[in-house]
Amino acid sequence: MHCIKKITDDIFWVGVNDRRLAMFEGVYSVPRGVSYNSYLVKDEKTVLFDTVDKSSLLRFIENLEEALGGRKLDYLVTQHIEPDHSASMRELIYRYPEMEIVCNNKSLALIKQFNDFDADSRAYVVKEGDVLNTGKRSFTFIMAPMVHWPEVMVSYETTGKILFSADAFGCFGALNGALFADEVDFNRDYMDEARRYYTNIVGKYGGQVKALLDKTSGVQIDMALPLHGFVWRKNFRDILSKYLLWSCYEPEENGVMIAYASVYGNTENAAEILSCKLREKNIKTVMFDVSVTAPSDIVSEAFKWSHFVFASTTYNAGIFVTMETLLHDFAAHNIQNRTIALIENGSWAPVSGNLMREALSKCKNLNILEKTVSIKSGVKAKQLNDIDAMADALAESLQVQNAGASVKKPDESAVDPLAMFKIPYGLFVLTAKDDRDNGCIINTALQITAVPIRISVTVSKANHTRDMIMKTGTFNISVLTESAPFSVIERFGFASGKDTDKFAGCAYNDRTANGLRYIPDNTNCVISAKVIESYDYETHTIFTADVTEARALSDEPSLTYDYYFRHVKPKPQKVGEKKKGYVCRVCAYFYEGEELPADFICPLCKHGADDFDKTG
């Protein structure tokens, strides 16, 4: 029986999941399975993007036929000829004899190498920048050589701003019923698998990945559809930001990855002692026994960390065999821009240090600490001092001040929060809608680009409107004017939309084309927007968004935060007056009551209880 997923009204996932494959490409374990993604676009023409591994042919055909719904297949776009994406092509030729194969010159050559059918007669050869129009949609082809094979290309669909990204932005792991990355906790549960996929597949080709990122940086990507793993329709920045680091061989975290090869536990002991000393200096460490953990897993971790320590016993007058394999893999994956320390062991002729140094010389831009810790059989008092010195050298390199000190933090006494309020702000009513209308007051909204026209808004996570926007992806901003009465701020800023209908009793019910309400009075414009991405900043969420509608409503000057405090907001309760309560030091909001709850958040400026002074 078919098992397909709808991506848009006319795009379907017709791929398959494989949980029986033990080793991807015969070398990378996939204990959580893998998906082979194939996408069908049903426009005036039907277009299939890539196929699946031959092991999953039958389910794939069932899926494709169901999604086609009796239509014929007009085009097969072959973005990548690696057999896990192209092996089912032959079957399609028998089933859809009129189907054209959209490929480039390099992929056509590979199709002919892997197959015996007549590929030339059905080839629709494209090159960089060529466009395939299929009716409502049009696909521009962008060459992406060596991401992961030389023939790879990606396809950008202009109308929906969709990138069919071939191997880029993919991930190990079967989809388990989900399809979109936002349906799972990707950062927690899948980012390690995405890194492992990236590093092992294209880690060597950072320059080529960067070239693809540069080529696509000028276009808006609302959705990315890779050949393995989840479809990105939200928070694409999460994976893109990792690709920007990985492709430049920049670490994600400061810390030390220790990989050791030990026969009787003494080299391991040295590695453990070093790790403890680093931890005492508040330096993060991770440790791997290279005889236990696969080199591909360690290489993947290496893309994450800034510093490495390799510790190996000497074996047959060489590096211990599993460490030798690992270091070979490091060079093969082009790992660079790291600081490294070495520990060697040997009961009669310790030489693994120099040999590891030599093996690593094939990597670019490595800073290998001069002093190797050398052990004869087991760690003795003298080597403890050497390990101490190594920990100090690593700490210094990590910019840790002294033994026992934390990584340097900004001097908090140098930051006056009131200084931040000198930055000019406006006041806006931010509105959204899911099962009902809601709105809140915000002070941060700004245009970020003119072409395309985009804005950003910053909203406290305490606001229910923020939750609605996370869910629906649309919002309106009504820009308040100097004529706005305090009651508008009270209505939208002093209650929670979770338990209050903020529009109750409003005399107006004006809406923009997106169906959301806006405030027609005491405002000078309304802007409707569709969210591109959201960014999580602890207490607040920043939304970037495309402007979908913008209308001027009056010529009145906009209400600034400063004008509001001087002319609109009622004067604060003065100390000594009868009412007892707490006044916000930042915005002068008055809380009446004997005790201010410790978790109280100012409804106006969103500062916490620490910023309130007792009055009365």
Ligand code: FEO
């Ligand atoms: Fe499954 Fe290079 O791809």
